[in-house]
Amino acid sequence: MDLKYLPEEITGLxxxxxxxxxxxLLGYKACKYAVEIIGESDKMTVAVEKDNCGCDAVSFVLGCTKENGKLIITGGNKEVWLFYNQEEEEGVKLTVNPGLQSQLPQDKDQALKMIMELPGNIIFMAEPYIDITE
Ligand SMILES: [Zn+2]
Known part of the structure; x- marks a missing residue:
């Protein structure tokens, strides 16, 4: 991928x-979309099923890590993100839109670029979620 077309924040990521x-990238988009819905807070908790690349995006965007206890790995195999803003007492559950895969171009770079440009509400399905710490 031609790096000069990447937004600065993506380069940092x-x-x-x-x-x-x-x-x-999906983790990054999930964090951004979650913030759009429930706002940003120091008291944000995130839970994911899989301990994978997306977790690095969560620590990069929201500062939630396993070490500081704000990132919880629940175990499982699905690409699901649970975000909870304790300040606003608002949470959201994001799952990847099942139709997304078939829309992506075959070329990996093209596909990454498309994910970068698509709005969160096209990539993910969002539903309200209650406190994940209880
Ligand atoms: Zn990775």
Missing amino acids: MEHHGHLCFGV
Whole structure:
């Protein structure tokens, strides 16, 4: 991928993670979309099923890590993100839109670029979610 077309924040994300991949990019988009819905807070908790590339995006965008206890890995195999803003007492559950895969171009770089440009509400399905810490 031609790096000069990448937004600065994505370049930072890539450096933080070590490479650019679907996992980290989806995690990034999930965090951004969640913030749009429930707002940003120091008291944000995130739960994901899989401990994978997306977790690096969560620590990069929201500062939630396993170490500080704000990122919880629940175990499982689905690409699901649960975000909870304790300040606003508002949470959202994001799952990847099942139709997305078939819309993506075959070329990996093209597909990454498309994910980068698509709005969160096209990539994810969002539903309200209650406190994940209880
Ligand atoms: Zn990765």
